[in-house]
Amino acid sequence: MPTPTVGTHARLTDVATCVSAAIETLELVSGTLKTPFLSSIASTSRSLLKSVETVKQNKTDCIHLLEQTHQLLYAIIALHLRSDTGGELSPIVLNHIGSFTETLQKIHHFVEAQQDKGWLKQFFRQAEMAALLKACNIGLQESLNFFQIQAISFAIDAAQDYAHKTHQEVLEMIHSLSDMHVSDTASSINRGLSSSESSSMSISMLPSEPQIFHGRDLELTDILSAFQKEPTRIAILGAGGMGKTSLARMVVHHPEVVARYDQRRVFVACDTTTTQVELAALIGAHVGLNAADSR
Numbered sequence: 001m002p003t004p005t006v007g008t009h010a011r012l013t014d015v016a017t018c019v020s021a022a023i024e025t026l027e028l029v030s031g032t033l034k035t036p037f038l039s040s041i042a043s044t045s046r047s048l049l050k051s052v053e054t055v056k057q058n059k060t061d062c063i064h065l066l067e068q069t070h071q072l073l074y075a076i077i078a079l080h081l082r083s084d085t086g087g088e089l090s091p092i093v094l095n096h097i098g099s100f101t102e103t104l105q106k107i108h109h110f111v112e113a114q115q116d117k118g119w120l121k122q123f124f125r126q127a128e129m130a131a132l133l134k135a136c137n138i139g140l141q142e143s144l145n146f147f148q149i150q151a152i153s154f155a156i157d158a159a160q161d162y163a164h165k166t167h168q169e170v171l172e173m174i175h176s177l178s179d180m181h182v183s184d185t186a187s188s189i190n191r192g193l194s195s196s197e198s199s200s201m202s203i204s205m206l207p208s209e210p211q212i213f214h215g216r217d218l219e220l221t222d223i224l225s226a227f228q229k230e231p232t233r234i235a236i237l238g239a240g241g242m243g244k245t246s247l248a249r250m251v252v253h254h255p256e257v258v259a260r261y262d263q264r265r266v267f268v269a270c271d272t273t274t275t276q277v278e279l280a281a282l283i284g285a286h287v288g289l290n291a292a293d294s295r
C-alpha cells in the first residue's frame with residue numbers, strides 16, 4: 001500500500017476545505033431554488049468527501065477526481081448566481097447537471113471500491129475499476145467543457161452589457177457638450193461645472209488637427225494676424241465643402257493660438273442653432289455660463 005506523501009496530504013486538506021464550503025453553499029441554493037439534482041449532488045459529494053479522506057488505494061486518482069468535482073460544484077453554484085436568470089436554469093443546463101449527477105455517483109462508486117479490502121479481490125476488479133475510472137474522467141471532462149463554455153458566454157454577455165452602457169454614456173456626453181440645444185439638460189451640465197472645468201472638458205472635445213491641409217496658407221496667416229487684435233471675430237464663409245471647418249481646425253491647433261489661449265480654446269458646433277439667442281446661449285453654455293446669464 002503506497003503511503004500518502006506530504007504533498008498528497010496537503011492537496012487533500014485543501015480540496016476537502018473547498019469542497020465542504022461548496023457543499024454548504026449548494027445545500028443553501030438547493031433549499032431556496034429547488035433546482036432538480038442539487039440535493040442529490042450535495043449529499044453524494046458529502047459522502048464522496050468522507051470516502052476520499054479514508055481511501056487506501058489510488059489516493060492520487062481519488063483526489064484528482066475530487067478536485068474536478070469541486071470545480072463543477074462551483075460552476076453549478078455560479079450558474080444560479082447569474083442575475084439575468086433569476087436562478088431558473090434552461091433545460092439543456094439541467095440536462096448537463098443531470099449527467100454530472102450520474103458521473104458523481106460513478107466517482108463515488110470508484111472511490112468506495114478503493115478502500116483496502118484484500119489484494120485478491122482488488123486484483124480481479126482491476127480491469128473493471130480502470131473502465132470505471134475512465135468513465136468518470138470522460139464524464140467530468142464533458143461537464144467541465146460544458147460549464148466552462150457557459151461561464152465564457154456569461155463573461156461575454158457581461159462585457160457586451162458594459163460596452164453598450166459605456167457607449168450610451170459617451171453618446172450622451174457628446175450630445176450634451178457639442179450638439180446641445182438651449183435646454184435645461186445642457187445648462188444644468190454646465191451649472192455643475194466651474195468655468196475652468198467646463199473649458200477643459202470642451203478642450204477634450206476639440207476636433208483633431210487636419211492631417212492633410214494644403215493651399216490655404218494665405219487665409220491661415222490672415223486669421224492668425226487678426227488674432228493679434230482684440231476682440232477678434234472672424235467669419236469663414238464659403239460654399240459647402242470648401243474647407244471652412246478644416247481651416248478653423250488648423251487655427252485652433254496652431255502653435256501661436258495654443259501658446260496664447262491654451263486651456264481656453266473651445267470648439268462649439270453651431271449647426272443646430274437657428275437664432276442669435278440660441279447661438280449666444282450655446283456658446284455661453286460651452287464657456288460655463290448658464291441660460292439665465294446669457295439673457
Ligand SMILES: Nc1ncnc2c1ncn2[C@@H]1O[C@H](COP(=O)(O)OP(=O)(O)OP(=O)(O)O)[C@@H](O)[C@H]1O
Nearest residue numbers: 212213214215216239240241242243244245246247
Ligand atoms: N486645405 C485643405 N487641404 C486638404 N483637404 C481639405 C482642405 N480643406 C478641406 N479639405 C477636405 O475637404 C473636405 C471638406 O472640408 P470641410 O469639412 O472643412 O469643408 P466645409 O467647408 O466645412 O464643409 P461644410 O460647408 O459642409 O461644413 C474634408 O474632407 C477635408 O478634409
Ligand SMILES: [Mg+2]
Nearest residue numbers: 243244245246
Ligand atoms: Mg464645415
